[in-house]
Amino acid sequence: MALPLPSTPKTPFTTPKKVRSMRTPTVAENSEGFVAPTTPRNLATPKSNRAANTPECFSTVTLETPNSALKRRSSKEKFDRVSNLTVAVRIRPMNSRELACVGAANVVKVRNQELVIRSNPLGNSAMSLDHVFQYDHIFWSCDESDSLYSSQEDVFTTVGQPLLNSAFRGYNACLFAYGQTGSGKSFSMMGPTTCDVVDIDSEFSGITPRFCRELFERVSELSPQSSVSVEVSYFEIYNEKIHDLLAISNSASKTPLKVREHPEWGPYVVDLSVHNVKSYKELRNWLLLGNKNRATAATTMNEKSSRSHSIFSIELCLTEGLGENDSSRRSKVSLIDLAGSERLVGSHNSDEKIRQGVSINKSLLTLGKVISALADQKKNQFVPYRDSVLTWLLKESLGGNSLTCMLATITPANTHLDETLATLRYACQARTIVNRARINENPHDRLIRELKSEVQRLKALKQDYERHSLLNSSFTQANVSNSEELDELRGKLQQAEEKLLSAEDSWKQRFMESTKLQLKELAESEKRREELESKVRIMNTVDTNLDISLYKTNFLEKLEDVLTDESVDECQNLDRIVDYCYKNNLLCTFTSSTVTVLDTGRRKQTVVLLKDVNKVNNFGDIGEFLQNLTWTEVKKDSKKLSKSEVRSSINQIYQILNSLQPSDNDNNLNLLFAKVNKSLQAFEAGLLHNLTRCNSQKTVSFNL
Numbered sequence: 001m002a003l004p005l006p007s008t009p010k011t012p013f014t015t016p017k018k019v020r021s022m023r024t025p026t027v028a029e030n031s032e033g034f035v036a037p038t039t040p041r042n043l044a045t046p047k048s049n050r051a052a053n054t055p056e057c058f059s060t061v062t063l064e065t066p067n068s069a070l071k072r073r074s075s076k077e078k079f080d081r082v083s084n085l086t087v088a089v090r091i092r093p094m095n096s097r098e099l100a101c102v103g104a105a106n107v108v109k110v111r112n113q114e115l116v117i118r119s120n121p122l123g124n125s126a127m128s129l130d131h132v133f134q135y136d137h138i139f140w141s142c143d144e145s146d147s148l149y150s151s152q153e154d155v156f157t158t159v160g161q162p163l164l165n166s167a168f169r170g171y172n173a174c175l176f177a178y179g180q181t182g183s184g185k186s187f188s189m190m191g192p193t194t195c196d197v198v199d200i201d202s203e204f205s206g207i208t209p210r211f212c213r214e215l216f217e218r219v220s221e222l223s224p225q226s227s228v229s230v231e232v233s234y235f236e237i238y239n240e241k242i243h244d245l246l247a248i249s250n251s252a253s254k255t256p257l258k259v260r261e262h263p264e265w266g267p268y269v270v271d272l273s274v275h276n277v278k279s280y281k282e283l284r285n286w287l288l289l290g291n292k293n294r295a296t297a298a299t300t301m302n303e304k305s306s307r308s309h310s311i312f313s314i315e316l317c318l319t320e321g322l323g324e325n326d327s328s329r330r331s332k333v334s335l336i337d338l339a340g341s342e343r344l345v346g347s348h349n350s351d352e353k354i355r356q357g358v359s360i361n362k363s364l365l366t367l368g369k370v371i372s373a374l375a376d377q378k379k380n381q382f383v384p385y386r387d388s389v390l391t392w393l394l395k396e397s398l399g400g401n402s403l404t405c406m407l408a409t410i411t412p413a414n415t416h417l418d419e420t421l422a423t424l425r426y427a428c429q430a431r432t433i434v435n436r437a438r439i440n441e442n443p444h445d446r447l448i449r450e451l452k453s454e455v456q457r458l459k460a461l462k463q464d465y466e467r468h469s470l471l472n473s474s475f476t477q478a479n480v481s482n483s484e485e486l487d488e489l490r491g492k493l494q495q496a497e498e499k500l501l502s503a504e505d506s507w508k509q510r511f512m513e514s515t516k517l518q519l520k521e522l523a524e525s526e527k528r529r530e531e532l533e534s535k536v537r538i539m540n541t542v543d544t545n546l547d548i549s550l551y552k553t554n555f556l557e558k559l560e561d562v563l564t565d566e567s568v569d570e571c572q573n574l575d576r577i578v579d580y581c582y583k584n585n586l587l588c589t590f591t592s593s594t595v596t597v598l599d600t601g602r603r604k605q606t607v608v609l610l611k612d613v614n615k616v617n618n619f620g621d622i623g624e625f626l627q628n629l630t631w632t633e634v635k636k637d638s639k640k641l642s643k644s645e646v647r648s649s650i651n652q653i654y655q656i657l658n659s660l661q662p663s664d665n666d667n668n669l670n671l672l673f674a675k676v677n678k679s680l681q682a683f684e685a686g687l688l689h690n691l692t693r694c695n696s697q698k699t700v701s702f703n704l
């Protein structure tokens, strides 16, 4: 369980700092010179006492200065909470591979409120260096038997629960795990993996399932009048492409998605599937599906798991009770498992990496640049959020409207010392980022909440003056001479009343402005809805009218109908007509009810009903019967087409269909439909010709 936070130290910290160890081992020290941590779990470093000094040993690490962080809070009024990124570090146990290395040693220890890394650059133990780092929380998870061991539950209670509390109050929240491959990010965020299945149900389940479980526990405790909506989405970013892990259709899960930015709500993934969930059971199913999709994709591409970022998001909309003080709040929580950070080390020797043909994770590199830019205290420093998909999507979580926590994961093994130091420096830098979070609520609700508190304040002020005034009036009766003081009090009371009145006016004005703003937003969203509806209409038209495969299927079905129609077979005289036509160089086609005979030489045709054909008795002359029918001129457009002409018509149709864009407006579509129709007519004429020519063998072959 989490221990109480240590009291605020008096001396400023230096993070990290270099200490040349004098090697005076204590009794409890082990063979590597390291003692078991004696510091309480979940150590907290009070932010107001953070390091002000630039570290001596790592010139590349820029540390925050608390004063400048305070300076950046000048626009406090607009924000409900201005706070630094919370940074926690978790140390996992050494694995069998690390233990099997020659000279394997644990180089991490926790001392007081600090994380100490002992490096031995020259291989001389007497010359070892202690690198000291400080964070908001340190989780020692190396040895379960250790009394200071931090379990999955401890980690969730310390870093997950505060974010859940914040989400219920209407703040956006974000928790991301950062660290080298195999350092325990997925274990901490989701749970252990056995045979490609992530365990989200046992005591080892990670922050995400615990967060979701507790979210619904809290929802069940809300008053019956409350209304709650929970929506989840889950996607991964691999090679700068976004894939929906909860897409229901197969094609949707394969299509990479795009990022757009909403002026108010910030960046979002377009067309990402979002699922409304009513219980933890439902949510759990989505989580399992997403994890399964991620695992499946990972096995098809070996390295993928360590190089993709997965983002699980929960959107919570909450209206508690129906009382007049209740308002609606909305919050978005992102729980992120980042790619293995050792790729980032490549940033220092990127040429070499490129030479080796290793593609460096752009999102992770940009994350480094974004953190550096945010940590840099210079004003108007450009922050390259848009340089990568991940940082663009994390824009609000890094320096924006969100309460954010970074969980850095490390291994204590000396074999990974460089990676571990890189992670810790990175985490140190992230600690300097200041976020400005707002309660996400309806502007009307916010205004009403603010106004009510202002009214309370002014009422209290007025009452205060009235009380004073009363006291003074009784005093005045006794001391009439003190009229000057009485006048002064009356003046103050009048001023308070005037202030109250003018405040009321300004509230009314603000209320009007807010209403206007809302109406404007409503109109904009209505316009957007119409645009979307029109797009959907066009897409539907494209689906029903222009799907060539559908057309082909219909067409072939019709063709088959004609060739296999049972009623055609039932017509006894049909074979005699076909025979007659064949011998006399006439063309004939038939449907289930009619026969059309075409005399191409005379350009004339006749149509006869099958039931009439059947009236001709077995001995009647079929030729005479046909010649006695009414023959009409053949229309010009039923001209014969060669096979290549037919093919060319088909090609035209394909080309037209391929040129279609979802953004085509109705006029464009009509034009394209007209072209398609024309080509189809030509195609039909050709088909008619070919069908007629071949029907004596009852086969039609078309090379579509």
Ligand SMILES: Nc1ncnc2c1ncn2[C@@H]1O[C@H](COP(=O)(O)OP(=O)(O)OP(=O)(O)O)[C@@H](O)[C@H]1O
Residues within 6 Å of the ligand: 091, 092, 093, 095, 141, 179, 180, 181, 182, 183, 184, 185, 186, 187, 188, 192, 193, 305, 306, 307, 338, 339, 340, 409
């Ligand atoms: N705190 C811990 N306690 C016990 N085992 C752990 C702990 N953290 C990680 N492990 C184990 O270490 C191994 C690697 O952990 P995990 O898969 O979480 O690493 P990762 O950082 O997510 O790696 P990748 O970047 O490749 O996805 C797993 O077998 C996991 O069970």
